[in-house]
Amino acid sequence: MPPTILDSHIHLWPSTATSPKDHAWMTPGLPLAKRHGVQDYAAATAAAPVRLAGFVYVETDRHVPSASVDLRPGSSLGEGDVEAELRAWARAPLEEFAFLRRVVEGRVQEGDGARGDDGAMLKGMVIWAPFHVQEEVFGTFLRLARDVLGEEAWARVVGFRLHLTREPWLTSERRYLLQGRTAEEVKSIIGNERFVRNVKFACGKEERRLAFDVGIDAHRDGIEALEAVVALIEGVEEEEGVNFVLNHLCKPDLSTPTWPSFPRWQACMGRLSSHLNVYMKLSGALNEFAPSAAPASVDAVLDTLRPYLDCVLQSFGAHRVLFGSDWPVCNVGGPKGEARNWGFWVVVVERYLEEKGLSEKDKEWVWAKSAAAAYGIKELR
Known part of the structure; x- marks a missing residue:
């Protein structure tokens, strides 16, 4: 019987958001810039x-004109001025929210790439928020986000992501994600008490536990950056109500079978998995291979990934491992092109789960139930 899938990691954007003023990383000629x-x-x-039950939308790193915004309510700026400044600074992320609202409410416009009933497939949204700003400004941003999204779309917000990154397929390195920074930069960002307080404030609600998606690149940023993330997560107690969802296996180096940092990556997985509020996505692997060694077959992918998948499955267990496609980014490095890369990744995961002898019940968790648990999507739990 074909699996029922809740895809825990996809990205969407309309045709009106395909320039550098909307996404700084969308440079001319980039395959994703459409x-x-x-x-x-x-x-x-x-x-x-497969039977696709739905997907979780993950923010697309919309453009902001500067890494931060220095607004201080109660000083020279009044509350209305703070909101106006925030609206100007976060123009592109707020437009992302407006796009999502149109999809959810079925009021799609030309160029949105959706039909009026497509919102039913959008089971949850992981949105961007500036966790590094002053607490008062952060609270104002969340109120703005709720206002722009509207109540129906806001109810589908299941988590947040803040992310300083560069991707191997990008020419631009000006990105606001945890990836693409030195270990010291990552430590200074997530080690800041303000950052941690904002994470707890946004995600640790008693009435509605939300997730914090963690994007970290252990390959390009160094294993020390991942170890800094481990320290952050270990500093947030499970009872404080935050689920942490790790993206893309934390991006190990798949370009070599003898990555020197593998033992330290493995140790990080062990530390992270000891916390029951931490989950791992099987996602983002296809574009991590070196271009000169891009695998052309399922067997070739598994030959490289097996040590990493074995470690993740053994550490987290099927109930905290999530299937995610990373569409459309999976189209960049996969061997089957835009029409078939998604299905190719499904076959890779399916073959691996069969190889490990997982029960049908455990497979259901990997394909859908783990994502529903991590993000609190009740209809699929």
């Missing part, structure tokens, strides 16, 4: 022999 809507995703998944 519309990627729900209908495009539906076309990419249609050929795979």
